[in-house]
Structure formats: structure tokens, C-alpha cells
Amino acid sequence: MILDRRVLNRTTLGRQLLLDRAALPPAEAVARLVALQGQEVDAPYVGLWSRLASFTQDDLTVLLHGGQVVRGTLLRATQHLSSADDYVWLRPLVQPVLDRMRKGAFGRALRDVDHVELTELARAHLEGAHRDGRVLTRPQLRDLLRERWPQADPAALGYAAQTLLPIVHTPPNGVWGRGGATPFALAEDWLGRPMDGPLGTQAAAERLVRRYLAAFGPASVMDVQAWSGLTRLRGVMEGMPDLRTYRDETGRVLYDLAGLPLADPGTPAPVRFLPWFDNLMVAYADRGRLMTAEQRKAVCVGAAIYPTFLVDGFVGGMWNLGGGVLTAEPFHPLPARVREELEAEGARLMAFAGVEEGRFTWLPPRADSGGEGSPRA
Known part of the structure; x- marks a missing residue:
């Protein structure tokens, strides 16, 4: 499938x-x-x-x-x-x-x-x-x-x-x-308790794979390795009888836990603000399910993973909160309705952060303004 x-x-x-x-x-x-x-x-x-x-x-x-x-x-x-x-x-x-x-x-x-x-x-x-x-x-x-x-x-x-x-x-x-x-x-x-051991057991590696797939799957071997930093997981995953396999549109094999449902692609996805280094942004070798290759170059710069906001489930731009101002820089022009949703969610974020009388500002869409890095202050 x-x-x-x-x-x-x-x-x-x-x-x-x-x-x-x-x-x-x-x-x-x-x-x-x-x-x-x-x-x-x-x-x-x-x-x-x-x-x-x-x-x-x-x-x-x-x-x-x-x-x-x-x-x-x-x-x-x-x-x-x-x-x-x-x-x-x-x-x-x-x-x-x-x-x-x-x-x-x-x-x-x-x-x-x-x-x-x-x-x-x-x-x-x-x-x-x-x-x-x-x-x-x-x-x-x-x-x-x-x-x-x-x-x-x-x-x-x-x-x-x-x-x-x-x-x-x-x-x-x-x-x-x-x-x-x-x-x-x-x-x-x-x-007040010892570490589990011994190091690197097969059972622990399989446990990691199952936990990853439950939170991030379906995904490839390379995805699990990119997220965890571990190597040589192909044999581990191929030997796990409780995993089922799919393929993505490029033909890559994706693993998942048997019995976990797949989502309806038409499910509405609300706007969300994700922070610096959110693990979702680094959970895959191929991040196409979340962003384009060009957007990845702007979000993932060296060791830094910049804060992003999601629009219709995909990375829609980057944001920064400082000095009482939440600044949003979209990657492409956004409809007025989406901008209103982001401003409302941004107001809730500032309230959570304890920012009193915060202000929301927009930068021009990156596709029009060019450049890479974090949202410009």
C-alpha cells in the first residue's frame, strides 16, 4: 500500500x-x-x-x-x-x-x-x-x-x-x-534507582522502534536512525514480526505498528506553533511530510531548529517571541482567514508565556523577501 x-x-x-x-x-x-x-x-x-x-x-x-x-x-x-x-x-x-x-x-x-x-x-x-x-x-x-x-x-x-x-x-x-x-x-x-542494562540489547532497540513508531510513524529505517542517532537498525526492524510495511510515493519502505490506524488525509489540521528544536522537525531523514526541501534549509540551519508554525498541517513559516512581540514570517502568502487564526493562536501563546499586552507582527512572505535563517526582528 x-x-x-x-x-x-x-x-x-x-x-x-x-x-x-x-x-x-x-x-x-x-x-x-x-x-x-x-x-x-x-x-x-x-x-x-x-x-x-x-x-x-x-x-x-x-x-x-x-x-x-x-x-x-x-x-x-x-x-x-x-x-x-x-x-x-x-x-x-x-x-x-x-x-x-x-x-x-x-x-x-x-x-x-x-x-x-x-x-x-x-x-x-x-x-x-x-x-x-x-x-x-x-x-x-x-x-x-x-x-x-x-x-x-x-x-x-x-x-x-x-x-x-x-x-x-x-x-x-x-x-x-x-x-x-x-x-x-x-x-x-x-x-533513586539504577539504570537498566546491559547496553544496546536487542530488546531495548525493539522497544525504541515501537515507541518511535507509535509517536512518529509510519517511518523508514533511516527516519528512526535520524531521530535516535543509532545506526544498524535495519536488521532490528526487519526482524520485528509485529511491524507492517507500506511504501511512500518514492518507493521507500515505511514501517508501522500493526493495528495502528492511518489518518484520513482530509482531516482538518488547525494552526499550531512549535518551539525551538521541536522533535517533530528532526524526527525524519525525509521531512517531506512536513515541509519542502527549501523550507527545510531555512528551518534547519546547522545545529539550530527554528520555531515554526503549521498551516493545514504543514510548515507555513517561522516565528520568534521577544520583547513582548511575536513576529511571524510566512513562507508563502496566507489567506486572511489563516492569518486571523494564527493571530488568535499567537495571542494564546503570548498569554501562556506570561507576555502582558503582547503584540503580533507579520514579516513579508519569505518567498517574496528571500533570505534564510530566523525571522528577522
């Missing part, structure tokens, strides 16, 4: 809770989405607000303080929020991804550092710190490690530690509006 672009789009939006805001508890929504990318502190809040019928900033902040949701290095070796239950099996599974990132980014800088010794020393500094009421930030841990390796690049030491050990970033850092120096804690200490 061949799935066209609109079927894939509407099916994906339904699984992402973007067709209708869901009446789910926030903890359940985080688990449903597997993980929320969290380099930008406020982004997961906006991502959940766009997907849930009733969501406040306090809802996620309480989960972070309580340890039901944790922030740490996970998919693609980047910062994510996940449920505690998912973190304990996801973190060991993605260890090869973190090892690859560390070697690629810091291999030369750490060539004279014994990684086993680094792991043991970092663990010794961190172990029990949370229980004892001590806080160690990355710079503080880095400085302690430099006492052993004074010749090593300090930033490399700090970042390497969080790829070698399951480290979570604890509140108040990472809650709405709170960035700054990141407090570190060993995940086992913060969660």
Missing part, C-alpha cells in the same frame, strides 16, 4: 497530539512523545502547550522537581526531557551515540586522558552529592577534573563526563525561564 504525503502528514500529526489538543496528564504526554528536546529551556513547555488541552507552566515544573520527568543527554547526544521510567532504559541504549559524539568532538582534546579513570573520578565527585545537599555544576566538575589533567581542554573534560556517565540536569535549572550554570547529579542518585 502506498501512502501519500497528506496521509503521512495527518497520521503523524494525530500521533503527535497536534490535530486536537489532548486531555492527557503532562507526564503521560511526555511518555507518549518519548522525549522532548530541551536545549532551549522554555521549548518543552511550548511544545506541550501546543499539544495539551489544559497545560500550565507549573505542570511541567512540578514534574521536573519531583523527578518524574528528567533532563539529560539522550537522543542524538543532545539534551532531552523524558519520563524517569524511560530515561533508565534510553540512556544505556544510546551510549554508543554518546561515545561517537565524544570521540568526534573531543577525541583530539582528550587524547592524553584515560576515559576509564575520567569516568571513575567524575563518579567519585558526583556520587552522593544530591543526597548530601551538595550541588556540582558542569564548570565546577570540570575544574575538579582539571586538577588531575591540567593540560586537557577544560570544556572537553566537562562535556566528556556527561557522555561517560548517566548525568541529569536538576532543577531549578531547566524550568521555565531558568537557564544558567547546570547542576549535575548522577541519575541513579537523583532517581
Whole structure:
């Protein structure tokens, strides 16, 4: 069976809770989405607000303080929020991804550092710190490690530690509006439970595939690998008897969980604002179900994934909120009705963000004005 672009789009939006805001508890929504990318502190809040019928900033902040949701290095070796239950099996599974990132980014800088010794020393500094009421930030841990390796690049030491050990970033850092120096804690200490193991088991890889497809499918092997950072998943997916296969319009094989429905391509899709680094924007090697190749060049620039808004289910442009002004830059001219819907949704977004007397402004359509990057201020 061949799935066209609109079927894939509407099916994906339904699984992402973007067709209708869901009446789910926030903890359940985080688990449903597997993980929320969290380099930008406020982004997961906006991502959940766009997907849930009733969501406040306090809802996620309480989960972070309580340890039901944790922030740490996970998919693609980047910062994510996940449920505690998912973190304990996801973190060991993605260890090869973190090892690859560390070697690629810091291999030369750490060539004279014994990684086993680094792991043991970092663990010794961190172990029990949370229980004892001590806080160690990355710079503080880095400085302690430099006492052993004074010749090593300090930033490399700090970042390497969080790829070698399951480290979570604890509140108040990472809650709405709170960035700054990141407090570190060993995940086992913060969660009060050990990591699952052993590393890279077949069962864990299959679990990841099923969870991904439930939230993002149908999708190809390359899509799952692009989202997770893992490699060599083709054999895993081809060997899973509970998966069914389709093809897209280019002939690519798409996998899905047997029994999960496909959406009607005519299903209405309301306008939605998605934040910086929303995982939906990076969940596929082929992002044609969401945007054109030219739009991808503007949205995905280097390591940055700019905030986007959806029109009829597809990326319609980019937005920025700063200084009390929400600025929208469409990729093409929009009908007056759609502009009104976006302005109304934007007003709700500003209210959620606590922007009083906010203002909505439009930039000319990018197709007419040219240029790439973020919406111009």
C-alpha cells in the first residue's frame, strides 16, 4: 500500500497530539512523545502547550522537581526531557551515540586522558552529592577534573563526563525561564534507582522502534536512525514480526505498528506553533511530510531548529517571541482567514508565556523577501 504525503502528514500529526489538543496528564504526554528536546529551556513547555488541552507552566515544573520527568543527554547526544521510567532504559541504549559524539568532538582534546579513570573520578565527585545537599555544576566538575589533567581542554573534560556517565540536569535549572550554570547529579542518585542494562540489547532497540513508531510513524529505517542517532537498525526492524510495511510515493519502505490506524488525509489540521528544536522537525531523514526541501534549509540551519508554525498541517513559516512581540514570517502568502487564526493562536501563546499586552507582527512572505535563517526582528 502506498501512502501519500497528506496521509503521512495527518497520521503523524494525530500521533503527535497536534490535530486536537489532548486531555492527557503532562507526564503521560511526555511518555507518549518519548522525549522532548530541551536545549532551549522554555521549548518543552511550548511544545506541550501546543499539544495539551489544559497545560500550565507549573505542570511541567512540578514534574521536573519531583523527578518524574528528567533532563539529560539522550537522543542524538543532545539534551532531552523524558519520563524517569524511560530515561533508565534510553540512556544505556544510546551510549554508543554518546561515545561517537565524544570521540568526534573531543577525541583530539582528550587524547592524553584515560576515559576509564575520567569516568571513575567524575563518579567519585558526583556520587552522593544530591543526597548530601551538595550541588556540582558542569564548570565546577570540570575544574575538579582539571586538577588531575591540567593540560586537557577544560570544556572537553566537562562535556566528556556527561557522555561517560548517566548525568541529569536538576532543577531549578531547566524550568521555565531558568537557564544558567547546570547542576549535575548522577541519575541513579537523583532517581533513586539504577539504570537498566546491559547496553544496546536487542530488546531495548525493539522497544525504541515501537515507541518511535507509535509517536512518529509510519517511518523508514533511516527516519528512526535520524531521530535516535543509532545506526544498524535495519536488521532490528526487519526482524520485528509485529511491524507492517507500506511504501511512500518514492518507493521507500515505511514501517508501522500493526493495528495502528492511518489518518484520513482530509482531516482538518488547525494552526499550531512549535518551539525551538521541536522533535517533530528532526524526527525524519525525509521531512517531506512536513515541509519542502527549501523550507527545510531555512528551518534547519546547522545545529539550530527554528520555531515554526503549521498551516493545514504543514510548515507555513517561522516565528520568534521577544520583547513582548511575536513576529511571524510566512513562507508563502496566507489567506486572511489563516492569518486571523494564527493571530488568535499567537495571542494564546503570548498569554501562556506570561507576555502582558503582547503584540503580533507579520514579516513579508519569505518567498517574496528571500533570505534564510530566523525571522528577522
